[in-house]
Amino acid sequence: MKKLPYQQIASKTLKTMVLSRNGKISPHIPETKWYNYEQLKQMLHRHSAVFIKPDKGGGGAGTVRVTKLGSRKVELHTLNSRKVIDARKLPFYLKSFLNPRRHYIIQQWIDLGKINGRPFDLRVHLQKPLSSWQISGVCAKIAAPGKIVTNHCKGGQPVEAPKALYQVAAQKKQTIFLMRKIYNLSKEVAKTLNVFFPGLRELGIDLGVDKKLGIWIFEVNTRPDFKMFRVLEDLHMYDRIRKTHRFIV
Ligand SMILES: Nc1ncnc2c1ncn2[C@@H]1O[C@H](COP(=O)(O)OP(=O)(O)O)[C@@H](O)[C@H]1O
Ligand SMILES: [Mg+2]
Structure with a gap:
């Protein structure tokens, strides 16, 4: 079968519209x-x-x-x-x-969980090298002091996701439960968007967790940058993303 070109969708609204039709995802989209x-x-x-x-x-x-x-x-x-x-x-x-x-x-506006007073959210990097979606990397991004956005290019600091989530979940068991929920939701997002946009092979989901452990999807990037994973101490996610990226583009 001929491979479709690597598809990108710029409009946040278009992607949100598609996602909000799925009842498992819509409760996680801010109004x-x-x-x-x-x-x-x-x-x-x-x-x-x-x-x-x-x-x-x-x-x-x-x-x-x-x-x-x-x-x-x-x-x-x-x-x-x-x-x-x-x-x-x-x-x-x-x-x-x-x-x-x-x-x-x-x-x-979602009041995000914080680390030392700085809000953080998560980046989930998904890839589809063959026929199914895999989660190749997940990290948290902590906003630079005084900033309200966590973007890496605006000084957001990448850290290991479980370490950040533990700050809001407070218990190891809750942290694991939250991670699992985030994984399931992210895969659902990828599959749902892929039905409408068949050429997608890579996604970067920005999602936040509030103080009540609610999960909120801010946006889904269709040509996600992954330099932030290079900053983590453990480089295995970065290596996996890079290798798979080379294979799929
Ligand atoms: N509704 C929101 N509530 C709280 N923080 C948000 C919200 N939307 C975005 N942010 C913060 O701003 C950052 C940038 O927003 P995002 O929707 O990812 O747009 P982009 O990265 O394309 O500029 C997010 O990573 C998050 O830290
Ligand atoms: Mg973003």
């Missing part, structure tokens, strides 16, 4: 809407904080978190700045910050 000011107001009604990010793009660039502070004030936290403003001035600030040529999404 997500297209950005417009009306929608933002409604989302802020339902959630104490929301995250605005470009539909296409990565590296945590162009993102802003909006947090309600009482009824009159909001906090804006971008990649490099943080300020409290009068809520009535929000449309003005966002207009100056968001690029009118790009489409943005608004996502319910």
Whole structure:
């Protein structure tokens, strides 16, 4: 059989739409809407904080978190700045910050588990060298001090996943249980997307765990970078990913 080309899908919304049709996955997707000011107001009604990010793009660039502070004030936290403003001035600030040529999404903000006050999330790297998906690597990324995104290119520090999860799970048994749940969910994500996008052979899922041990999928990268695995002490995941990557591209 002819091999399909290595497929990439840039739009976060398109991938989220496909995933939210699967009842096993949908409870793990934060509420997500297209950005417009009306929608933002409604989302802020339902959630104490929301995250605005470009539909296409990565590296945590162009993102802003909006947090309600009482009824009159909001906090804006971008990649490099943080300020409290009068809520009535929000449309003005966002207009100056968001690029009118790009489409943005608004996502319910998830209060992630933290290590020494720094939030972390996980990267699950999946590959399909032949006919089935394998998890080739999993690591946690801890946000750089003062940052709200964990992206490696923004100073996020990769560490072993069980070590990070233990900080929220607090028990070894719970940590193992959580890891297993994350593995099963990740495979379900890969299989579900693959039905709609048959050329997928590699995925990098960004997912977070909140303080109540809820698992939340932030995005699925279809051309995932894997340099972060090179920073881990144990290089066996990095070697496996690299070897399989060479085989599948
Ligand atoms: N809804 C959210 N709640 C909390 N943190 C988030 C949320 N969405 C994204 N993040 C943080 O921001 C990082 C970047 O967001 P992501 O959706 O992965 O976009 P990209 O990496 O393409 O910029 C994530 O790895 C995570 O640390
Ligand atoms: Mg990401």
